[in-house]
Amino acid sequence: MPEEDTSPIPVDWLIDSVTRGATLSRCSNETATISLNNGLIRRAFRLSPNGATVAFDNLLTDQAILRGISPEARMTVDGTSLDVGGLEGQPEFGYLRREWVDQMTSPPDALQLMDVESGETRAPFPWRRCRHDGERPWPSPGVRLSMRYGSPTSPVEATIHYEMYDAVPVMAKWLEITNVSDGPIRLDRFSVEVLAVVDYESCVEGQKGWPYPTLHVESDYAFHGMTATSADVTTRWLPDPRYTSQVNYRLESPLLLETSLPAGPDVEICASETLTSFRTFLVCPDSTERERRGLTLRRFYRVVAPWTTENPILMHVRHADPESVKTAIDQCADVGFEMVILTFGSGFDAECTDPKYLDQLKELADYAHDRGIELGGYSLLASRAVSETDDIIDFETGERGHGAFGNSPCLGSEWGQQYFDKLRRLYEHTGLNILEHDGSYPGDVCASETHPGHRGLSDSQWTQWQTITDFYRWCRERGIYLNVPDWYFLNGSSKNGMGYREVNWSLPRAQQLILGRQNIYDGTWEKTPSMGWMFVPLVEYHGGGEAATLEPLRDHLDAYEAHLAQNFGAGVQACYRGPRLYDGEDTRVVVKRWVDFYQRYRQILEADLIHIRRPDARDLDGYVHVDPFGEIRGLAMVFNPLDTDVERSWRLPLYYTGLRDSARIREAEGESQTYPLDRDGSITLPVRVPAQSLTWFVIESC
Structure with a gap:
């Protein structure tokens, strides 16, 4: 193993080529210590007397992120709490001296480090590349470190995987928990990450909201949000009772990071079987300046979720009858659009299993593909009632109607299982290329004890999340593009809403344009242009009448062109929702002008x-x-x-x-x-x- 180079890279990683990749190295001045290091950040691990993170540093700012040693993970199995790794005996938790680590011991009841293995990074799921994207490699290049923990008296072993990526200040972490006993065990809870993080500010009394500018924490277990922050349900900043020298009078500074599920998983693991956790990502910005921090996050998404750089030019056709769809396909092919979505309210039925209907959709898909156009449709998952036996059930009242969107079906119900079977059958039979999946699963829990997909309340969120993410990953393996108005980017979604108020598209056209540019400006601080869609109401949407709509297009060509210009100019695709893209040669020329502009400058506009x-x-x-x-x-x-x-x-x-x-x-x-x-x-x-x-x-x- 090579000796670690602890120097930072000598260039600005956001604008210069970085030739130094992520490596696993031995730390020359520290006993039994190895590190992951990419010249931007480093994380060091002591291997004896137990495995533990003993340093986590931002090399560009020359600042420590870690102030104390904690377990590498936690879990509760059959009601018994287990720490995974860690060292004890640290005398002060406001900082961590290197020489203290040599005197620290292994907690007697913690799982012990048994084995260390390294290799290439692993893709969490296959991604079929079949359309224009940013040409990022997949899986993301870097290095993986896997550390296996166990105990002769424990029914489980835990393998902790760390990945550090080349040329970005980002690392990932996840667990594999294996039942090594002869019978089933129940995994009640687990924490993927446990980090004692340094103070950012001095607060004696306590305050509303604590900033953590040295870390952005995100996981692929996220839902019910249009931003990473609003969709985050796994990041927990907790008080650290070990930190008795902190300035906060009540010792309540939330400086202990844990990433865990809101509830559960509370699932049974049979003998020799393994449960894989969600992935936690740690992004370490080198600045608090808003633009540079935003560029760091945008680079993060491009690297770990490169399907978000797919950015097809798309139209939402208003009617799903064959004649209307073919008209839309022909116009898209004529002016350079690349995708047609059978929009909400169009008559497209993703749940129909009638062979004649499926054959009709296949004919339309073949018609589109022959003209270089991708075709797909819209399906609503959440925010609707299905039945008393299939909807989510509230724990306190035993009734429906208490979900994030009011009524919603449970994905673990019989209806939920049939729904995803129908979608798979639809896309396999027809060859459709895109799913706009509204809802999506918003993290609802369900107290039903009769649904086949979950046991009860405590395992209902975990099992439903597995259902939705397994389906999205199935889609990406087959090249199916996903529009999802929720934060499912790390599980295969390419786009969600840029961030707008739907009823604003019923406002007068001039107001729509200003508000639309505001939405793009505000939505691209942390999203790339390709990660958010905008909207253009070719026909009336949420009211507003003639003053709000663009049809007839030839009569409002100035406003239509302004929409095209500001969306294509931002590299942002919009839902052009209507029966057609143009209604005459003058309109066609305008649409094609801006599509040609976008195609010519696509690389820089995206x-x-x-x-x-x-x-x-x-x-x-x-x-x-x-x-x-x-x-x-x-x-x-x-x-x-x-x-x-x-x-x-x-x-x-x-x-x-x-x-x-x-x-x-x-x-x-x-x-x-x-x-x-x-x-x-x-x-x-x-x-x-x-x-x-x-x-x-x-x-x-x-």
Whole structure:
């Protein structure tokens, strides 16, 4: 095993190529210690007298993240609590000195380290690549460390897997819990991660909300949220009673990180069988500045969930009869759209098992594929009542109607099992390529004791999560694209809502445009452009009448073009919901103009956004896409919402383009000019934007 290099990488990992990969090394100055290290972060493990994390450092900020040693994991088996690994005897929990570790001992009742193995990273599920994406490798390159724990008196062994990835400050962790006894055991609870994290601020009295800027914690066990934060149900920041020197008077500073299920799993594991936990991801930003922190998270998603870079140009066709669908397919093929979704309310029935209906859908799918178009449809999972015997049951009342969306079916019910069988049969028979899965499973628990898919309340969330994620992973293995208005990105979803209020699409067209740009601007701080969809109401949606809708398209071509421009200009796909994309040659020319623009600049338009000025209808607004590794380094979009022309100087922040001294910039398809970069990587650019219009600038190296 090579000796560890503890120096940080000498370049900015967000804009420069990083040639140093993640490695497993021995720590030269520490006894029986190994580390995972990629030049950005490192995590060190003592191997004797037991396995334990003894350091977790951000190498770029030269700051420790860890202040104390804890068990590597926890579990409760048949009512008995078990720690996995760890050391005891630390005299102070405000910091951790290296020499203390040599004097520490193994907790007598903890599972002991038995074996260490390393290798390549492992993909959590297969992903079939069959459409344009960001060309990220899968599984994500890096190194894996697996540490197996057990005890002669314990009925279980636990293997803890760690992965550290190349060129990003990210690592993953998950458990495999194996029953090594002769009979079944019940796994009541488990914690995947246990970390005693350093203080970020001094708070004597306590406060509402604690910031943790040194860590972003996320798992693939997430639901009922349009953001990582709102969907997070596994991250727990707890008081650490061992930390008696903290400034908080009541010793309640929440500085002990544990990642665990809200309830359960409370499942039986038969002899020789293994349960695999969810995966926890730790992202370690090197800055508290909002844009740089956001770029770190966006790189995280591109690396560990590269299917999120799939970004097909899609239309929501309003009616699902063959004639309407073929019209939509033909128009999409004509102007360069790539996908047709049989939208909600169209008449598409994903649960129909009639062979004639399935054959009709197969004919439509074949028709679409022959023209280079992917085809799929919409299905509603949650937020509907199915039956008294199949809906989720509230524990306290014994009644339906108490879920996240009110009434919802239980995925472990007989109906739930049949529903997923129907979806699998539908997609296998027809060859459809996309599922827009509304709901989705929002984490509802169910107190029924008669559903075949779960035993009772305490195992109902875990088993339903397994059902939904197994299905999504089945889809990705077959190349089925997933639109899911929930945070299922780490389990195969490519897109959820960018973040908008649906009834806003019933507002007058001019308001929709400003609010739409605000939604894109606000939604791309932590999402990449390809991770969020927008909406364009070609026909009336949630009311509003003629003032809100675009049909007839030829009569509202200015507003239609503005929607196309601001969505394609952001690299964001929208649900163009209606019966057609164009209603005449003039409309067709406009649609094709912006599709061609997007196709020409696709690589840079799907790159990250640097936010310049948020839309407020009072002045210019805009952003700049940046790609330090692309042929085109940047593309800035500038919008003028005013009724008068605007001519002024605008500051363009170009640091994240990777350009050092100068940039070659052209407006639209005009001639390029060379501009020197200021010390902060920005330039001052003269711009002139006509009233109620936009322009764009292409940035290249000199």
